Amino acid sequence: MRSGEELQSISIIIATGVRRRRLGIPGESEFVGLGIIESASRDRNDFAGKDVCVIGGGDAAAENALLLAEVSPTVTLVHRGKTLRARLTLCAAVAGTALHNSFSESVVTRILGNQRS
Numbered sequence: 001m002r003s004g005e006e007l008q009s010i011s012i013i014i015a016t017g018v019r020r021r022r023l024g025i026p027g028e029s030e031f032v033g034l035g036i037i038e039s040a041s042r043d044r045n046d047f048a049g050k051d052v053c054v055i056g057g058g059d060a061a062a063e064n065a066l067l068l069a070e071v072s073p074t075v076t077l078v079h080r081g082k083t084l085r086a087r088l089t090l091c092a093a094v095a096g097t098a099l100h101n102s103f104s105e106s107v108v109t110r111i112l113g114n115q116r117s
Helices: 040-047 059-069 088-095
Strands: 011-014 052-055 075-078 100-103
Touching: 040 059, 052 059, 059 075, 059 088, 088 100
Parallel strands: 011 052, 052 075, 075 100
Antiparallel strands: none
């Protein structure tokens, strides 16, 4: 994050759009399938009851955050822009979700961990 603050999460969802784009950061390839998933609709039950972090600001990120908010105590959304790029209806739904934290103008620079939760 720009402030240098570090966030911790048990799981990370990377929601970059229709085609999965890599973040290209250290730790990303090491944790694919070990906490990093691409689809909350497919994998959300694996993360039920766990705090999660969604990286992205478009429709896919917003949709994944909303799906995970149904089963996770805390969903943190990290995105680069000042506002989400998602459709207005999705932005409104995300803003109305009580289980949601958002870090705008933030960039994830690495993913750390030592095991799958």
